[in-house]
Amino acid sequence: MSDLKPVSKALLAGGALFAGICWYLSFSLSAHLWWPLWVAPIPIVYFSLRLTGKWAFLLAFAGYLIGRLSWVPYLLSIMPLPLVLLFTLLLPLIFALQVAAARKLMLTYSHWSTVFAFPVLVTTVEYICFLTTRDGTAGSIAYTQCNFLPVVQVASLTGIQGITFLATFIPAAIALIIYRYQQKQLIGTLCFVTMGVFVAAMVWGIVRLNQTPPAAKSLQVGMATIDERAYHKEYPTGEDKDLYLANLYLARVGTLVKQGAEVVVLPEKMFTVRDNRRPGFIQQLKDTAMAHQVSIVACVSQQKGDYYENRAWVIGKEGTLLADYQKVYLFEGEVLDSVKPGKEPGLFLWKGAPQGVAICKDMDFQQYIRRYGRAACNVLFVPAWDFEQDGWMHSRMAIMRSVEGGFGIVRNARQGRLTINDYCGRVLYEANGDNGAPVMLTGSIDIQHHSTLYNQWGDWFSILNALASLACLVLLVIARLVK
Structure with missing residues (x-):
């Protein structure tokens, strides 16, 4: 699977703990820190590429579970214990499945475009939850970014799903770049696409924040x-x-x-x-x-x-x-x-x-x-x-x-x-x-x-991600059949 040396258990435990602490701070109802969310997935995605599928799943589950513990005191104040346990365990389970699926695609097809698998899957699952649960968008990780105003402006184009996509794409791309570099694989296109997406989002956000609106009462x-x-x-x-x-x-x-x-x-x-x-x-x-x-x-x-x-x-x-x-x-x-x-x-x-x-x-x-x-x-x-x-x-x-x-x-x-x-x-x-x-x-x-693209086109970006997720599932099935 890899020409790199096996990862020590201590390093894996440290990576899971580091990621978990970052998620814990991001999800905190009192810390209000946006940046840890962009850091947390990096060790999880990177190590998943160097582990078997089972260990990648366990690592992702453990790290995300640590992060979700941030909400437990709040959830205990508004819902019974069984529902708290279900909510706290279900989200890490879903996340671990997403990491495992993205890992399989990135390793099987070895193309730079597989970097989109992880953000596409996360964004699609969020969107399905928006449409089907009684709490609407309440569980979205995009809300952790409310103090990062340039990124927040992406919502005027895509809805908050664009923020979720960005906050998972960038760390996944960094992890894949590091892995491919260590494997002596080409990373030029991947670096160019990653920088292009990030710069485009930042430029849009800064321009929107600094535009001079028409005079208003x-x-x-x-x-x-x-x-x-x-x-x-x-x-x-x-x-x-x-x-x-x-x-x-x-x-x-x-x-x-x-x-x-x-x-x-x-x-x-x-x-x-x-x-x-x-x-x-x-x-x-x-x-x-x-x-x-x-x-x-x-x-x-x-x-x-x-x-x-x-x-x-x-x-x-x-x-x-x-x-x-x-x-x-x-x-x-x-x-x-x-x-x-x-x-x-x-x-x-x-x-x-x-x-x-x-x-x-x-x-x-x-x-x-x-x-x-x-x-x-x-x-x-x-x-x-x-x-x-x-x-x-x-x-x-x-x-x-x-x-x-x-x-x-x-x-x-x-x-x-x-x-x-x-x-x-x-x-x-x-x-x-x-x-x-x-x-x-x-x-x-x-x-x-102020007119927005999201007002005019609605959930176009979420639908695009859903279609891309279907493509990911098809590729996973193909990979399993030809194994």
């Missing part, structure tokens, strides 16, 4: 959360609690207006509205909006008989109900709590321009949020509710949708992050409410839509 926005402990106080009745919480939130509207806010965005599930009390609460919001001459985005849990709806009301400063949006994508807890999903995006006109409202988990589904981009949405307002530990990650997942769709986002999350970002994914303003403390944030955002 700016919008002053404000956001507020209340002390989370207010939800756990004792109240004579449920209706007293709802009214108390509503008043706490609306009391902050005036403060935000004094700081210049033209639109106030409040978080998800501020309180529960019984169906018979809906008109009264909407009127209270309208009165507040007219009194302060401000638009308000308020998100409530609306009880309708034996089920609930998660709704976001957009109230104009004239007291008009501009949008009554029903959350489309629900997390598992909402399904168990008899929450019914909506069907249509929350689009409305404000100052003569298309704007949008979506709620929390809606932002995990790129095909759905693409509907806002195709409608030329300028600003998307997002009430949300995070799980304390995932505040940074979940806010950045939403931010990726703005890069894909070409619009700015104003997102207010209970027990999470309050963020205002532009169409390039730059965080313009941010406040941390992960611990449930009361937070207020004001800032400005341009009212402007």
Whole structure:
């Protein structure tokens, strides 16, 4: 298989540990490091080329398992132990199979183009998960790159799948270059292609980040959360609690207006509205909006008989109900709590321009949020509710949708992050409410839509990868038959 000396067990163990630590740091919900993801696969792919298929599989599984342990404390806080174990073990198993398949192709066909096998397989599996799982894009490794803004711009062309491809292609290419060089094989074309792909991505990202957009009107926005402990106080009745919480939130509207806010965005599930009390609460919001001459985005849990709806009301400063949006994508807890999903995006006109409202988990589904981009949405307002530990990650997942769709986002999350970002994914303003403390944030955002290739062509890149994956599988079958 190779003219090189066998790899010592100590070196293999060190390589797996090094890769695992890099993945652990990349996947961490608190470290926010983008670069370890580009380093982690190098020793795994390189050693796989020097090992038997069984040992390559075990090495990849062990390294990736170490990395996935980063999420275990968070997963234990939101799901039962059996599901945590399944999630933690399944991802390394899939990854190891991808490494084993890529290794087989690279060694069997010995052509420089086989370097694409690993990124193509990883990207395709992610895409299938996006389309088939209840969590949408939540498991994508692309979100680890949110602080690497030049690479983030690739999402405007390909969706986040292009980022996943890049972050697996470059390390796989480096590993193959090292191996082929040691084997005294030609590496010129492989080096040229690797540099070409990386430079093209960087140039696109830098140009997009530094382009001067047309002049646009700016919008002053404000956001507020209340002390989370207010939800756990004792109240004579449920209706007293709802009214108390509503008043706490609306009391902050005036403060935000004094700081210049033209639109106030409040978080998800501020309180529960019984169906018979809906008109009264909407009127209270309208009165507040007219009194302060401000638009308000308020998100409530609306009880309708034996089920609930998660709704976001957009109230104009004239007291008009501009949008009554029903959350489309629900997390598992909402399904168990008899929450019914909506069907249509929350689009409305404000100052003569298309704007949008979506709620929390809606932002995990790129095909759905693409509907806002195709409608030329300028600003998307997002009430949300995070799980304390995932505040940074979940806010950045939403931010990726703005890069894909070409619009700015104003997102207010209970027990999470309050963020205002532009169409390039730059965080313009941010406040941390992960611990449930009361937070207020004001800032400005341009009212402007930027056309993107992803809006126009959708999942073209993912489909291309899926076709390439089929070709890889055919080549694997052929290799097995002629063995």
